[in-house]
Amino acid sequence: MIFPLLAAAPTYGLPAYLLLSAVLFALGFFGVLLRKNTLVIYMCLELMLLASTLALVAFAHFQGTLDGAVFVFFILTIAAAEVAVGLAIIVALFRKRHTIQVEELNHLKH
Amino acid sequence: MSDTLFIILAVLTVASALLVVVNKNAVNAALGLLISLLGLAGLFVLLDAPLLAFVLLMVYAGAVVALFLFIIMLLDTTPGAAKPFKKMTIVASLVGAALLVSGICSLAKRAVLPAAPETIAVPSMKNYAEQLFTTYLLPVQVVGFMLLIAMLGVIVLSKKFDQTEGAK
Amino acid sequence: MHSMLNHAILILVLPLASAAVIALFLRQRGALASWLSVATAGAIAAISIIMLLHGERNFPHASWEWLRFGDFAVSLGIKYDDLAALMLFIVGFVGFLIHVFSLGYMHDDPARARFFGGLSIFMFSMIGIVLADNLFMIFIFWELVGFSSWLLINHYHHKQSAADASKKAFIVNRVGDFGFLLGIIMCYWLNGTVSFDELAHRAANGHLVFSTAIPLLLFCGAVGKSAQMPLQVWLPDAMEGPTPVSALIHAATMVAAGIFMLCRINVLMVADALTVIMWTGTVTALYAALCAITQRDIKKVLAYSTLSQLGYMVAAFGLGSLAAPVALREPNGTVLGMTDVAIAAGVGAAMFHLTTHAFFKALMFLGSGSVIHGCHHEQDIFKMGGLRSKMPVTFLTFTIGVLAIIGMPFLAGFFSKDAILYLAMEKNHAVFAILALTAVLTSFYMVRLWKITFFGEARSKEASHAHESGFVMTLPLIILAVLSVAGGYSGVFGKLAGSIHELVPEAEGSAHTTILLVSLAVMTIGAGSAWFFYQASAHDTLEEKSAGLFRLLGQLKESFDNLYDYYVAKVQQRFAMLLNFLDRVFLADTIIQGAARIVGYIGLGARALYTGSLHVYVYWFLLGAVVLWAFATGLF
Numbered sequence: 056m057i058f059p060l061l062a063a064a065p066t067y068g069l070p071a072y073l074l075l076s077a078v079l080f081a082l083g084f085f086g087v088l089l090r091k092n093t094l095v096i097y098m099c100l101e102l103m104l105l106a107s108t109l110a111l112v113a114f115a116h117f118q119g120t121l122d123g124a125v126f127v128f129f130i131l132t133i134a135a136a137e138v139a140v141g142l143a144i145i146v147a148l149f150r151k152r153h154t155i156q157v158e159e160l161n162h163l164k165h
Numbered sequence: 166m167s168d169t170l171f172i173i174l175a176v177l178t179v180a181s182a183l184l185v186v187v188n189k190n191a192v193n194a195a196l197g198l199l200i201s202l203l204g205l206a207g208l209f210v211l212l213d214a215p216l217l218a219f220v221l222l223m224v225y226a227g228a229v230v231a232l233f234l235f236i237i238m239l240l241d242t243t244p245g246a247a248k249p250f251k252k253m254t255i256v257a258s259l260v261g262a263a264l265l266v267s268g269i270c271s272l273a274k275r276a277v278l279p280a281a282p283e284t285i286a287v288p289s290m291k292n293y294a295e296q297l298f299t300t301y302l303l304p305v306q307v308v309g310f311m312l313l314i315a316m317l318g319v320i321v322l323s324k325k326f327d328q329t330e331g332a333k
Numbered sequence: 334m335h336s337m338l339n340h341a342i343l344i345l346v347l348p349l350a351s352a353a354v355i356a357l358f359l360r361q362r363g364a365l366a367s368w369l370s371v372a373t374a375g376a377i378a379a380i381s382i383i384m385l386l387h388g389e390r391n392f393p394h395a396s397w398e399w400l401r402f403g404d405f406a407v408s409l410g411i412k413y414d415d416l417a418a419l420m421l422f423i424v425g426f427v428g429f430l431i432h433v434f435s436l437g438y439m440h441d442d443p444a445r446a447r448f449f450g451g452l453s454i455f456m457f458s459m460i461g462i463v464l465a466d467n468l469f470m471i472f473i474f475w476e477l478v479g480f481s482s483w484l485l486i487n488h489y490h491h492k493q494s495a496a497d498a499s500k501k502a503f504i505v506n507r508v509g510d511f512g513f514l515l516g517i518i519m520c521y522w523l524n525g526t527v528s529f530d531e532l533a534h535r536a537a538n539g540h541l542v543f544s545t546a547i548p549l550l551l552f553c554g555a556v557g558k559s560a561q562m563p564l565q566v567w568l569p570d571a572m573e574g575p576t577p578v579s580a581l582i583h584a585a586t587m588v589a590a591g592i593f594m595l596c597r598i599n600v601l602m603v604a605d606a607l608t609v610i611m612w613t614g615t616v617t618a619l620y621a622a623l624c625a626i627t628q629r630d631i632k633k634v635l636a637y638s639t640l641s642q643l644g645y646m647v648a649a650f651g652l653g654s655l656a657a658p659v660a661l662r663e664p665n666g667t668v669l670g671m672t673d674v675a676i677a678a679g680v681g682a683a684m685f686h687l688t689t690h691a692f693f694k695a696l697m698f699l700g701s702g703s704v705i706h707g708c709h710h711e712q713d714i715f716k717m718g719g720l721r722s723k724m725p726v727t728f729l730t731f732t733i734g735v736l737a738i739i740g741m742p743f744l745a746g747f748f749s750k751d752a753i754l755y756l757a758m759e760k761n762h763a764v765f766a767i768l769a770l771t772a773v774l775t776s777f778y779m780v781r782l783w784k785i786t787f788f789g790e791a792r793s794k795e796a797s798h799a800h801e802s803g804f805v806m807t808l809p810l811i812i813l814a815v816l817s818v819a820g821g822y823s824g825v826f827g828k829l830a831g832s833i834h835e836l837v838p839e840a841e842g843s844a845h846t847t848i849l850l851v852s853l854a855v856m857t858i859g860a861g862s863a864w865f866f867y868q869a870s871a872h873d874t875l876e877e878k879s880a881g882l883f884r885l886l887g888q889l890k891e892s893f894d895n896l897y898d899y900y901v902a903k904v905q906q907r908f909a910m911l912l913n914f915l916d917r918v919f920l921a922d923t924i925i926q927g928a929a930r931i932v933g934y935i936g937l938g939a940r941a942l943y944t945g946s947l948h949v950y951v952y953w954f955l956l957g958a959v960v961l962w963a964f965a966t967g968l969f
Contacts, residue, residue: 067167067168067171071171071175072208072212074269075175075178075179075208077265077268077269078179078265079178079179079182079201081261081262081265082179082182082183082185082186083182083186084261084955085186085258085261086185086186087951088254088257088258088261088948088951088952088955089186089254089258090186092191093947094191094233094236094237094240095185095191095194096947097233098185098194098195098198098233099185099186101198101225101229102182102185102198102201105201105202105205105225108205108221109205109208109209112209112212112214112217113212115212115214116212116213116214121288121292121293121296122296122300124214124217124288124293125293125296125297125300125301127214127217128217128220128293128297129301129304129308131220131221131224131225132308132311132312133308133311134225134229135224135225135228135229136311136312136315137315138229138232138233139232139315139316139319140315140318140319140322142232142233142236143318143319143322143323144322145236145240146236146239146240146323147322147323149240155240157946157947157948158946158948160945160947161944161945161946162945163943163945164943164944164945164946251948253948253949253952254948257951257952257955260955260959261955264958264959264962268962271966
């Protein structure tokens with residue numbers, strides 16, 4: 056199976072990286088859709104973010120500019136802050152509802 | 166050589182991402198995330214951004230995933246009964262899959278991607294610093310404030326919660 | 334500088350200021366309010382006389398634009414020509430005398446301040462009509478006059494009959510005013526202007542658009558305000574107001590406003606419209622005279638008499654123009670010869686009769702007020718009697734008034750009535766015959782009233798204890814009596830009316846003799862038969878002798894009211910209920926609440942989006958991403 060991949064693109068250029076990024080993003084998205092554990096959903100969100108950072112770095116590399124790479128710094132920072140706050144919320148939620156299964160967290164239902 | 170590396174790292178990343186999505190156990194999922202981070206860091210190195218790879222490992226793998234594991238351990242996560250997938254979920258998944266496929270196809274057929282320059286310079290830390298402190302100075306400052314606010318937010322969230330717990 | 338223009342503006346503003354002061358500060362202080370109002374009326378009378386004698390007419394630049402909507406502008410202005418001068422004098426002078434009379438008559442009334450405030454507002458509105466220079470301005474003050482009339486008729490508002498009467502007056506006037514407004518709009522539409530000067534200018538240049546509809550619609554206003562058929566029903570009921578109100582508004586001035594307005598729009602008249610106007614006036618005159626014969630209330634008799642005389646004036650106006658010999662003059666003044674020129678004799682005759690009628694009708698109403706006051710508010714003439722000796726001044730002045738109205742030679746009414754009869758004889762013999770018959774009836778019922786009220790024995794306790802009214806009330810009577818005698822002579826009327834005097838038709842030669850004979854004959858027949866027929870007893874002699882005829886005449890009055898009642902109850906009320914139903918079901922329920930319901934449903938729909946499930950939110954997110962994708966790839 057590897058040989059066709061090796062033969063198709065001698066040096067893997069931008070399209071390959073973008074394809075990889077798309078696949079990761081899709082996987083993350085499916086995870087958000089399909090999982091019921093809030094923490095795992097959160098992890099899949101992080102996966103989506105990572106996919107976008109990969110795409111950015113790939114573009115930065117193949118265009119010779121640095122902007123994409125620098126932007127990754129910001130993404131990382133924000134992701135970290137977001138995780139911190141989000142997990143604090145999840146912990147608070149758990150203490151109140153004693154569950155982190157998403158279907159049971161429906162008290163905002165009309 | 167780099168091609169082989171790329172393939173190995175790519176397969177690793179995708180496989181561990183699949184692990185995150187599929188595995189029932191939350192701890193396993195967290196570890197899957199960790200491994201995909203490793204793969205991603207390797208890909209960054211392949212893309213001549215070693216600084217970013219290190220930062221990724223330190224921040225993400227070191228802090229974020231650790232935090233995740235910590236919280237997973239803290240919360241008593243007994244997996245609930247596996248309910249069958251709702252129809253809506255299946256439809257949404259299919260739509261997502263279709264989007265993915267169509268995206269890739271359009272990318273393959275019609276994307277006019279820039280040609281790679283002949284010699285690709287490896288940026289050093291100095292280049293990053295130059296960009297961060299001149300062109301992107303404002304975002305850096307804003308992100309600093311945002312971190313402060315996030316920190317405050319977390320403190321408030323946990324503190325308030327403790328008080329009500331104590332009152333009970 | 335046009336100091337007379339300033340006088341005109343002052344004369345308009347003074348009564349408004351008086352009314353405002355009374356309404357704001359003097360509600361409880363009746364005496365002060367009455368003095369303020371009387372002083373204002375005096376000032377108005379004085380200024381009107383000054384303006385009249387000064388001789389300046391037709392001020393230039395006396396018009397100010399008030400509202401503007403694109404091409405259309407409503408302006409307010411002052412038009413002071415001979416017609417306005419005459420009318421202003423009548424309104425001011427007679428108004429002043431009535432104000433003085435009210436000082437005595439309303440002395441014991443607790444709501445005196447409201448009364449005098451109402452009188453002041455009325456003076457303001459009436460002067461506004463007189464001085465108006467365009468139809469819109471007349472309309473504004475027309476409505477104001479209607480309001481003042483409502484206010485004053487409703488003075489004894491605790492009486493249900495007074496409240497009903499004031500409402501009736503206002504509503505019936507409104508019906509006429511609707512036609513009036515349509516006429517004004519049509520005039521503006523066809524001619525592009527409603528200013529009298531402009532219209533006259535265009536008529537002189539031959540650019541005026543004539544249409545039968547315009548004068549007829551404008552006449553509707555006069556039908557309402559001057560109580561012609563079929564809108565005459567409000568005037569007898571309006572006697573519910575205090576007697577000075579009846580004298581001022583419903584005899585001398587307001588009801589004459591209709592005639593005044595007709596004279597103002599004389600330039601728009603066409604022959605067909607004039608015919609309609611003439612017949613309306615004639616029929617009203619006859620009808621009212623027939624109704625007056627059976628009335629018991631002294632004020633109601635006078636009210637029907639007013640209706641009848643108004644009919645005379647309207648008929649006179651409708652009779653239109655006459656060819657009269659006028660001296661042809663060279664520019665330096667030498668007379669070349671005589672030529673026949675068409676003069677607006679209708680205007681002349683109507684205004685002449687309006688003037689004399691104002692004098693003697695106000696006199697008679699004030700006289701009846703004095704009688705009512707003396708008999709402690711008894712108004713039934715069959716409960717009076719023997720007042721000749723007890724109230725001599727009132728008796729004397731009232732007699733002069735009666736003689737004036739029936740056309741005794743050498744009194745004012747004789748000259749004006751003759752002018753109308755002459756005009757009728759020249760133009761339309763049928764109208765002449767009916768007007769002559771009406772004159773007979775006028776003499777008949779007036780002498781009936783006079784005899785039963787003042788002669789014979791006192792028929793009730795109040796009448797036997799009657800006493801003459803105070804000087805404050807008798808002085809106006811005396812002054813008006815003098816005017817009723819002198820007001821018809823050329824010397825007096827010529828001074829008052831200026832160029833209008835030249836428009837009054839003067840009979841010459843054989844026609845003069847015919848008219849003289851006819852008027853003497855009608856007067857003698859009517860007066861004589863009434864004097865000998867009616868006995869000064871407690872019962873109506875006609876009722877005793879011929880009950881059927883009496884009842885028939887009484888029915889004349891009732892029939893109109895019954896007709897209107899039927900119309901209102903059966904037709905209008907049902908239509909109103911249908912509209913109410915449509916309004917409630919269609920407008921309120923379907924459209925308004927329906928709109929609210931739609932909003933409610935939208936709210937419910939939006940609410941349904943709030944499932945607590947995170948996954949559903951992600952699906953929506955995916956949908957958004959799909960739409961964005963489609964948009965980006967150019968599917969939309």
